[in-house]
Amino acid sequence: MDERKIRVVVAKPGLDGHDRGAKVVARALRDAGMEVIYTGLRQTPEQIVETVLQEDADAVGISILSGAHTFYFNKIIDMLKEKDASDVIVFGGGVIPDADIPGLLEAGAGAVFGPGTPTPECVEWLEKAVAEKRSKE
Amino acid sequence: MDKLIDKALAGDTRAIARIISLIENGDPVSDAVMRRIYPLTGRAVVIGITGSPGAGKSTLTDKVIESFRKQGKTVGIIAIDPSSPFSGGAILADRIRMQRHTGDDGVYIRSMGTRGSLGGLSRGTREAVLLLDACGKDVIVIETVGVGQSEVDIIKLADTVCVVLVPGMGDDIQIMKAGIMEIADVFAINKADKPGVDRVAAEVRLMLDLVKNRPWTPPVHLTIAENGDGVDEFAESILKHHDFIKNSPEGAKVEYRRLSSEVEDILLKNLSRRTEKIWKNHMSEELMKELAARETNPYLVAADILKKIFPHG
The missing domain is CATH 3.40.50.300 (P-loop containing nucleotide triphosphate hydrolases)
Known part of the structure; x- marks a missing residue:
């Protein structure tokens, strides 16, 4: 086999219209050699999950600044389960209060990165998470 | 693998997506997948x-x-x-x-x-x-x-x-x-x-x-x-x-040209894979030293290898 690239969907669910953070992360993942599928703004959970399936993504990164993170994380994780795709790694970031993070991890999120996280930290975490996921295939 | 192909042919999105990834990654199963699905194209x-x-x-x-x-x-x-x-x-x-x-x-x-x-x-x-x-x-x-x-x-x-x-x-x-x-x-x-x-x-x-x-x-x-x-x-x-x-006859020409390039591409892909393997087997420390000292040259080495692969020219 030549090389199996890491494919990541970076998605912006819901109504917040600010995607600077999502773009910074997308760019960092690109520079780490990953193929990043960017969905653009204002996506429904259905669109995001369907994109993950169509693109054969290893992971989906969700950026939320609107405060609706608990709803969207849960919804997307549940829908992936329904579609028999619970192996897809879900991670995210944005403006998410520390108090809400344990709940998201409990629900099945792999990691939540807050504002100011150095991008190499995300990259390193994701590389490890994907390697672990693939070792189970 | 057959199961995955069956699922894809039945319209399962994830199966289709997975097979495209395998092909894109140059997985060795690709050619077998293509042989199986080609009659349906x-x-x-x-x-x-x-x-x-x-x-x-x-x-x-x-x-x-x-x-x-x-x-x-x-x-x-x-x-x-x-x-x-x-x-x-x-x-x-x-x-x-x-x-x-x-x-x-x-x-x-x-x-x-x-x-x-x-x-x-x-x-x-x-x-x-x-x-x-x-x-x-x-x-x-x-x-x-x-x-x-x-x-x-x-x-x-x-x-x-x-x-x-x-x-x-x-x-x-x-x-x-x-x-x-x-x-x-x-x-x-x-x-x-x-x-x-x-x-x-x-x-x-x-x-x-x-x-x-x-x-x-x-x-x-x-x-x-x-x-x-x-x-x-x-x-x-x-x-x-x-x-x-x-x-139209024009269309048939286009189709022939396309099919011909398809066969050529598949041949090239397989040959280049094999070439890589053959060269790896042939390469030695000694040969590399000779090459570096200009005692032989890449053209001669390649001609030698080719003669072994295609003894009849």
């Missing part, structure tokens, strides 16, 4: 959409999908964006313009990075198209990476090649040049609400007029992809061209 209308970066290829593709969906046709899209020559990574963002179709069961969109391929396509595009064809998509649209003047590999895959131009990209000499301007079966002059569009259209038509009695004269459509103006007519021309290709 040849039914889809395969369209290529090409043009410079920012010409509106993705937006036009989005509207073309809508047009075909209105006719009840299912559509598969392969959208190609460039891979980084440095990291090998890519931002695949063509589907932003098409996201409203995500969730429509009759539409499958797959983004691919070029991964070092230079002709406007990606590694594995051909196989991905065949797979979508076998899985029953009525229309397959290949959106090439944004191209310059000479990335014309799309003619090896598409029945109908659409070249998207925009006003303001240079004078009539650009339109006379060889390369991308020659491969169009249908032209779209997009952003037709911008100044200069009539001149571009006139120049393209003039260029086409220079050749008399051609079996197919590429129609020139003015489109504003942003709001859908002219897109239905553009899509109609695509189907007309497809009919022409399927029912």
Whole structure:
């Protein structure tokens, strides 16, 4: 086999219209050699999950600044389960209060990165998470 | 593997997506998959959409999908964006313009990075198209990476090649040049609400007029992809061209040329894989030293190896 690239969907669910953070992360993942599928703004959970399936993504990164993170994380994780795709790694970031993070991890999120996280930290975490996921295939 | 193929043929999105990844990654099972699905191919209308970066290829593709969906046709899209020559990574963002179709069961969109391929396509595009064809998509649209003047590999895959131009990209000499301007079966002059569009259209038509009695004269459509103006007519021309290709001696020639390049590509791919292996086996510390000392040279070494592989020349 030549090389199996890491494919990541970076998605912006819901109504917040600010995607600077999502773009910074997308760019960092690109520079780490990953193929990043960017969905653009204002996506429904259905669109995001369907994109993950169509693109054969290893992971989906969700950026939320609107405060609706608990709803969207849960919804997307549940829908992936329904579609028999619970192996897809879900991670995210944005403006998410520390108090809400344990709940998201409990629900099945792999990691939540807050504002100011150095991008190499995300990259390193994701590389490890994907390697672990693939070792189970 | 057979199970995965069965699922894909039954229309399972994830199975289709997984097989495309395997092929794209050069997995050794690829050839076997292709042998299995190939008999089911040849039914889809395969369209290529090409043009410079920012010409509106993705937006036009989005509207073309809508047009075909209105006719009840299912559509598969392969959208190609460039891979980084440095990291090998890519931002695949063509589907932003098409996201409203995500969730429509009759539409499958797959983004691919070029991964070092230079002709406007990606590694594995051909196989991905065949797979979508076998899985029953009525229309397959290949959106090439944004191209310059000479990335014309799309003619090896598409029945109908659409070249998207925009006003303001240079004078009539650009339109006379060889390369991308020659491969169009249908032209779209997009952003037709911008100044200069009539001149571009006139120049393209003039260029086409220079050749008399051609079996197919590429129609020139003015489109504003942003709001859908002219897109239905553009899509109609695509189907007309497809009919022409399927029912004319000209079309048979195109088909033969394509099939021939297909066999050639598969041979090359396999040979290059083998060549790599043979060279690795042949290479030794000693030989490398001789080469470095100029006691022998790469041409002699290669000729020696070739003689062993093809003893009869």
